[in-house]
Amino acid sequence: VAILRLGFLRIARISTTLADRVRSAAPLTQGGSKNFWSRALICAMTALVSATSSARDIAVDIPAVTLRDARNQPVALRDELAQPGPVVVQFIFTTCTTICPVLTQLAATAQRELPALRVVSVSIDPDEDTPARLADYAQRHGAGDGWRFLTGDADDIVAVQRAFDAYAGAKMRHLPLSFVRASPGRAWTRLEGAFTAADIVDAARAGDVALGRRLYRDGVLASGDALVARAPGGAVLRGANAACATCHRTSGYGGVEGRAFVPPIDARSLFDAHEPRRVDRFRALYQELLSPEAMTRLRAASARPPYTRATLAVALGDGIDGAGRALEAPMPRYGLDDADHANLAAYLETLSAQPAPGVDDKEIHFATVIAGDVAPARRDAMLAVMRAWLKQRNADVARRIARPPNPAGYEEDLPEANRAWTLDVWTLNGAASTWPAQLETYQRERPAFALLGGLGDGDWRPVHAFCEAQRVPCVFALTDVPASEHGEYSVYLSGGLPLEARTLAAHLVETWHAQRLVEIAPRDAAQRAASAALRAALAGTAVPLPVDVAGGDASTVVVAWGDAAALRELPKRLAAFGAVERVYVSRARAGDAVAAWPAALREKTLLVDRYAPDDALPHAFRARAWLRSHGASGDDEAVRLATYYVMSTVEAALGQLIDRWSRELFVETIEREAELVPNPGPYPALSLGPGQRVAAKRCRVVGFEDGVKVSGR
Numbered sequence: 001v002a003i004l005r006l007g008f009l010r011i012a013r014i015s016t017t018l019a020d021r022v023r024s025a026a027p028l029t030q031g032g033s034k035n036f037w038s039r040a041l042i043c044a045m046t047a048l049v050s051a052t053s054s055a056r057d058i059a060v061d062i063p064a065v066t067l068r069d070a071r072n073q074p075v076a077l078r079d080e081l082a083q084p085g086p087v088v089v090q091f092i093f094t095t096c097t098t099i100c101p102v103l104t105q106l107a108a109t110a111q112r113e114l115p116a117l118r119v120v121s122v123s124i125d126p127d128e129d130t131p132a133r134l135a136d137y138a139q140r141h142g143a144g145d146g147w148r149f150l151t152g153d154a155d156d157i158v159a160v161q162r163a164f165d166a167y168a169g170a171k172m173r174h175l176p177l178s179f180v181r182a183s184p185g186r187a188w189t190r191l192e193g194a195f196t197a198a199d200i201v202d203a204a205r206a207g208d209v210a211l212g213r214r215l216y217r218d219g220v221l222a223s224g225d226a227l228v229a230r231a232p233g234g235a236v237l238r239g240a241n242a243a244c245a246t247c248h249r250t251s252g253y254g255g256v257e258g259r260a261f262v263p264p265i266d267a268r269s270l271f272d273a274h275e276p277r278r279v280d281r282f283r284a285l286y287q288e289l290l291s292p293e294a295m296t297r298l299r300a301a302s303a304r305p306p307y308t309r310a311t312l313a314v315a316l317g318d319g320i321d322g323a324g325r326a327l328e329a330p331m332p333r334y335g336l337d338d339a340d341h342a343n344l345a346a347y348l349e350t351l352s353a354q355p356a357p358g359v360d361d362k363e364i365h366f367a368t369v370i371a372g373d374v375a376p377a378r379r380d381a382m383l384a385v386m387r388a389w390l391k392q393r394n395a396d397v398a399r400r401i402a403r404p405p406n407p408a409g410y411e412e413d414l415p416e417a418n419r420a421w422t423l424d425v426w427t428l429n430g431a432a433s434t435w436p437a438q439l440e441t442y443q444r445e446r447p448a449f450a451l452l453g454g455l456g457d458g459d460w461r462p463v464h465a466f467c468e469a470q471r472v473p474c475v476f477a478l479t480d481v482p483a484s485e486h487g488e489y490s491v492y493l494s495g496g497l498p499l500e501a502r503t504l505a506a507h508l509v510e511t512w513h514a515q516r517l518v519e520i521a522p523r524d525a526a527q528r529a530a531s532a533a534l535r536a537a538l539a540g541t542a543v544p545l546p547v548d549v550a551g552g553d554a555s556t557v558v559v560a561w562g563d564a565a566a567l568r569e570l571p572k573r574l575a576a577f578g579a580v581e582r583v584y585v586s587r588a589r590a591g592d593a594v595a596a597w598p599a600a601l602r603e604k605t606l607l608v609d610r611y612a613p614d615d616a617l618p619h620a621f622r623a624r625a626w627l628r629s630h631g632a633s634g635d636d637e638a639v640r641l642a643t644y645y646v647m648s649t650v651e652a653a654l655g656q657l658i659d660r661w662s663r664e665l666f667v668e669t670i671e672r673e674a675e676l677v678p679n680p681g682p683y684p685a686l687s688l689g690p691g692q693r694v695a696a697k698r699c700r701v702v703g704f705e706d707g708v709k710v711s712g713r
């Protein structure tokens with residue numbers, strides 16, 4: 001009802017304006033138009049019919065026609081419209097006395113507001129509108145440089161109108177339209193009806209979200225040049241160092257960096273009216289070390305007016321915030337031109353504006369991926385811990401919801417955060433090349449907010465690629481082969497076999513004395529990845545690349561990446577090798593196989609070990625107690641402990657999202673929590689930081705018998 005009423009008000013206002021104009025125009029009109037009143041009436045009626053305004057983006061294929069301007073010079077329309085900068089196209093005729101003068105005045109007002117705006121007015125009455133008449137019309141309306149009046153061949157003019165879908169059959173039926181394009185290559189905005197000069201300016205300034213995103217994240221301007229900013233104190237920041245994401249983070253939610261508080265600049269925080277919520281400041285106020293100035297500012301935070309594009313420009317250029325306060329260090333100052341500012345503002349208007357898929361009023365939905373041929377015992381170990389965790393967590397949520405809120409606490413702000421967790425198991429079968437399609441089907445059917453844990457028999461790259469392409473966080477897959485390319489959305493628990501291979505290479509270089517290096521031929525994807533990483537790390541060192549042939553006199557050093565089943569057979573195979581000096585195996589993959597080897601061979605065996613020594617992990621006891629009391633202990637304890645860590649980190653991070661359902665914020669929070677959550681094992685020294693993607697980076701080479709550290713980092 002409100003909208004309808006508004007529509008009527010607008011129509012009433014327009015019709016009186018038009019009536020006034022018609023009346024005032026009457027004495028000025030001399031001779032030229034016999035049927036002035038009927039024309040005026042038709043024009044006014046046309047305007048009335050469409051008195052509410054609309055704006056929509058359209059694609060226009062400009063015809064290759066050559067028109068004539070008011071000085072009778074030829075103008076190739078395509079070239080004219082391909083010039084850089086914003087442009088508005090209107091269809092007019094000089095003897096139209098209502099719509100056309102109004103349109104022309106709107107364009108003039110818009111051009112005064114935005115001097116870079118070029119105007120192209122195309123006559124739809126070319127028989128009447130000679131260049132001389134257009135020159136006269138231009139002069140009457142005070143049109144200066146940057147405004148073209150065009151006439152031409154009647155067929156060409158119709159072709160141009162058709163291209164803009166503006167051809168009404170006869171000039172007397174023509175509609176109040178303007179076509180605005182912010183820059184070449186962008187869509188045209190079709191403004192129709194009772195639009196204003198401000199609507200034209202807005203459309204001409206409409207930013208390009210993709211270019212704004214690049215400016216925000218990478219510090220690259222629309223021109224391709226580096227973004228430049230002036231830091232407080234005078235230093236000049238360039239490119240990625242000047243990018244907003246450097247401080248405000250990819251999510252836009254900012255956070256505490258060093259001892260400074262970087263405020264959120266997501267769409268809601270900047271452009272919606274809201275009171276600052278205590279719950280959003282809780283962590284910064286009570287759990288972080290802030291400088292006294294940052295703390296004072298944070299305590300004093302009060303509502304400021306929502307930003308507009310104009311006040312945002314003042315904040316970025318002059319460092320004055322929406323409430324008139326000077327922005328303090330380290331917020332830099334930016335000198336952006338209109339187009340770059342519009343791009344950035346358009347991006348900020350979308351930043352974290354929508355809750356991520358996978359979250360509804362009551363639930364947060366997760367999935368875990370079982371990729372390929374995973375041993376059932378490992379799969380069961382991971383799922384048992386996840387299910388026990390969900391059961392406990394959801395019981396807690398139910399209790400919290402049932403309990404009356406404590407007015408002194410923060411709980412009144414928290415019901416949003418109290419959502420149950422659900423978990424689907426996404427099993428991938430068949431060739432790895434078909435996994436992306438399988439993942440997309442799962443995600444389409446029931447989108448997951450994030451993927452938790454996950455097990456694979458080797459090639460994790462398709463899952464990694466899916467997470468990056470769909471922007472789904474992929475948190476700590478328990479894979480031996482993390483993808484080697486850096487992802488934004490995938491974080492890994494351990495560097496896996498490639499990390500072991502690099503550690504082994506360093507150890508071999510250190511201890512090498514001209515033996516022969518033999519590698520048992522890799523059998524599966526994980527072994528191949530380890531082998532490739534070893535070769536890459538040995539290239540250019542004194543250690544020759546490994547061969548896989550037996551025999552000869554030189555003492556032999558053997559590398560075997562096999563799993564427990566393969567390693568149980570190894571002593572038999574080694575009998576053919578002659579003088580074996582050393583055997584290297586992966587502790588994580590060997591399981592209990594080496595324990596069953598003859599003692600003489602065990603003594604020659606070194607383990608490449610990315611696990612932490614048991615006694616280095618006091619929290620293992622706590623985790624074991626939890627697993628037992630929740631019916632989740634059993635075989636494959638390493639998988640269980642790792643899953644326990646995954647779930648604790650996810651819970652700690654989600655608790656801080658409150659109701660900001662941003663996947664980017666989730667990943668950023670995991671980066672910080674990884675080091676703070678108690679580490680139950682099996683990996684040592686788990687920690688991430690901004691942009692870091694592998695939590696356990698340490699690995700060592702130890703004797704099988706004594707577990708004494710031989711080398712490593």
Ligand code: HEC
Binds near residue numbers: 242263264326328
């Ligand atoms: C070097 C770190 C840094 C960079 C880079 C940075 N900012 Fe800021 N920004 C800050 C800090 C710190 C504040 C808080 C200053 C204060 O409150 O006095 C801030 C405040 C703001 C505010 C005011 C928020 C409010 O609630 O009033 C806006 C808007 C803003 N930044 C936008 C941006 C944009 C857009 C960019 C990129 C073009 C950017 N910032 C780049 C650190 C940074």
